[in-house]
Amino acid sequence: MRVTVIGATGETGSAVVDGLLNSPEVTFDVTALIRPASMSKPSVLRLQDRGVHTTPFDIDKPIEELAAQLQGVDVLISCLLMNETLLADAAKKAGVKRFVPCWWATVMPRGFLSLRDGKEALLDHIRRLHLPYTAIDVGWWYQISLPRLPSGRLDRNLLLYSAYIPGDGSVPSGRTDRRDIGKYVARIIADPRTLNRKVFAYTDLRTHNEVYDTVEQLSGEQIPRIHRTAEEVEAEIAKSKDDPERFLDHYHYSYHMSCDIKGENTPEYARYLGYLVAKDLYPDLHGISFEDFVKETLEKGLEPMYEMNRDVMLKYGTLAFRGANLKDSA
């Protein structure tokens, strides 16, 4: 099966490539589309070493050239928020058999968060093209689900820590180890049942309180529990909505509202929205458990994540709502 990935060196894309290369069920012939200027970057050369074909791809080229590059591709996977409209046009022209747009997030209705609505608008475009597709959401990542330990021994990716408990902390939310995304993708894209469907692939379903319980139990540390009410989160969403300097805050609060207060990042709500749920499709497939992830992290520390974007994140204020303790250490 010929699979082409765009955004293959990013946080999601690299996990997708790993899953495809390591798939026990299907042999995937994997190509990564790379910006011409990035062809000799170390991360791209590492892809080559692992047997991934790398091809320079310039979205500004005429559609005919893009389509020619996609000729014969079975599945095109986008892990990059780019001009995916053009990418879909080219995929249609090339006869790509399945397009996987850049979703990879939590389950959410339309008309709540602009970031999400852009993804839905792309899906509308795909559907107007009659292009076969599968949209995959993976829930919230383990890697950005941890509360900060008082000892500071997990201080890394501080920008992404969970600094407060939205609501009363009793609402379950679906989470996945970032590294498992590709394991799910490999199964989903080889499955005819998932063609022209949305799929929710998550590993762990637990409440915010249970996340804290687990981390406390495995670390032996007691973590202060700071709650923010639904009204407080709502107010922060409204305040940050039209402030371009605070768009990351806005995203973060909105995700908390949707996932941790409204309970939308669950298999029940996903089914309500018409998703298939990976656990229903592949009961034999098990991701890394949240407990194992926490144990590993306590041993080895957190893997670096979005480090190149640290300055951007600092600038756009994800720190703003995290409280003084995090500002100090960041």
Place this chain on the structure above:
Amino acid sequence: MRVTVIGATGETGSAVVDGLLNSPEVTFDVTALIRPASMSKPSVLRLQDRGVHTTPFDIDKPIEELAAQLQGVDVLISCLLMNETLLADAAKKAGVKRFVPCWWATVMPRGFLSLRDGKEALLDHIRRLHLPYTAIDVGWWYQISLPRLPSGRLDRNLLLYSAYIPGDGSVPSGRTDRRDIGKYVARIIADPRTLNRKVFAYTDLRTHNEVYDTVEQLSGEQIPRIHRTAEEVEAEIAKSKDDPERFLDHYHYSYHMSCDIKGENTPEYARYLGYLVAKDLYPDLHGISFEDFVKETLEKGLEPMYEMNRDVMLKYGTLAFRGANLKDSA
């Protein structure tokens, strides 16, 4: 099962009520919500005679009052393009178990026709409310699918006649006798499989050419076949798009493009969009065949339809693209 219908005296609503009252499978306790000013209209009194409860309902009342009126309702069916957002809010507050919004049209993607997009936006709102729903499309009606006979013997509802063949006429499209809508609705709303899904319920799938063939064969008349190319239809869509005087033209051309040229009003495209298809769910359920409808119409003439809106339709120009022959007789 307690079912409440809004718009029960309209073209779709009356068919829905008929189907509920005549259901052989389920006994429905049917209530019609009526504008206070319309409570003593003959059409409303006729509903009462048939055992339908009629209740004055004023959407401008406070939400608490609306919700109180919907208390205990199992299924709320809207057959009226009104402020359905408020209606959905009230339904949520009242704990209505299934809301059927005013869809009742052809299958179509988002972002092509504003009329359709408004219905999709309502569904977004429903989903943000986590309100259980079923959205039902029924395809194009037989009653507005007939070409005009040269003899003029079917001249009625001329505004709604098919005056030209979009494209080469070889694209199939799903059609239903308007009077059968309720038969499908009665099955769909009693079926747990259709909860939180879109359903495409159509009876007949045939091309525009086949419609002409059938009508010619049964009437013994030869019908001139005037084609409009995809490019011509596209140009008319663009020309009428922002002209408020021609919104009906715009709708009509857009439907022709979607149904008769792009082939979107089909079970295949519906499944692609995630719909369930009524024929798959209820293989035992058969609507009136197109042939029987044509025979009956040749005998008895067309039933009156939208007669009260005739002036509006004339004003807003559905005649404009139908050619001089229709203008003469209208």
